[in-house]
Ligand SMILES: [Zn+2]
């Protein structure tokens with residue numbers, strides 16, 4: 001569907017991407033998107049982003065240049081993906097105070113504040129213990145007041161699937177996940193449908209249909225779509241399926257953020 005915004009992408013300003021912003025914007029236009037938001041990694045937890053003020057300034061500066069270059073065909077927005085903000089509340093505050101951002105996405109990547117789950121071998125660790133800790137950590141971080149969107153609520157599933165080759169059943173964690181979504185809904189923030197699992201062949205959308213339904217039942221109003229692309233070929237990937245489950249869950253709009261305010265597009 002034309003006109004959608006990809007609200008979660010990474011460029012060469014992230015530690016795990018080398019992609020120029022220009023290539024990402026060209027891909028977004030080719031995919032028929034209405035907008036793209038750069039949300040480069042700014043981790044404050046186990047592996048803090050080295051020299052993050054320079055990273056964030058660079059990302060914002062280039063996104064601003066891209067916005068001028070691609071208008072009026074594509075909106076280019078300025079964001080950030082903050083990881084584990086409560087590990088360094090002073091830095092988290094500074095991000096909000098000193099940088100002009102369209103959106104702050106919060107992405108939690110660790111269950112123990114020591115290791116990113118993507119760097120662990122999930123065949124050897126106790127998955128149930130890890131998941132219980134991960135959702136407890138999400139619940140703690142959800143209290144941070146600085147974010148607009150909660151990213152990839154089922155992040156661990158990507159790496160369980162990668163290492164064990166199976167989709168793990170999150171039913172035992174329903175109460176923990178609902179507690180997280182209740183905070184997001186209760187503070188009128190957005191839940192992301194992250195399509196990276198679809199893009200990379202390591203699982204389904206996150207949030208999934210069932211979680212979206214529960215988010216709506218908890219009073220959630222805002223849902224964003226994000227490819228989590230770290231390379232141009234993944235921009236907007238999996239959005240057909242993402243849009244389908246958003247509709248199926250009963251939402252009649254998707255959300256993007258400008259100047260940290262939600263903007264709705266009817267679907
Ligand atoms: Zn993330």
Ligand SMILES: [Zn+2]
Pocket residue numbers: 008009010081107228
């Ligand atoms: Zn990301």
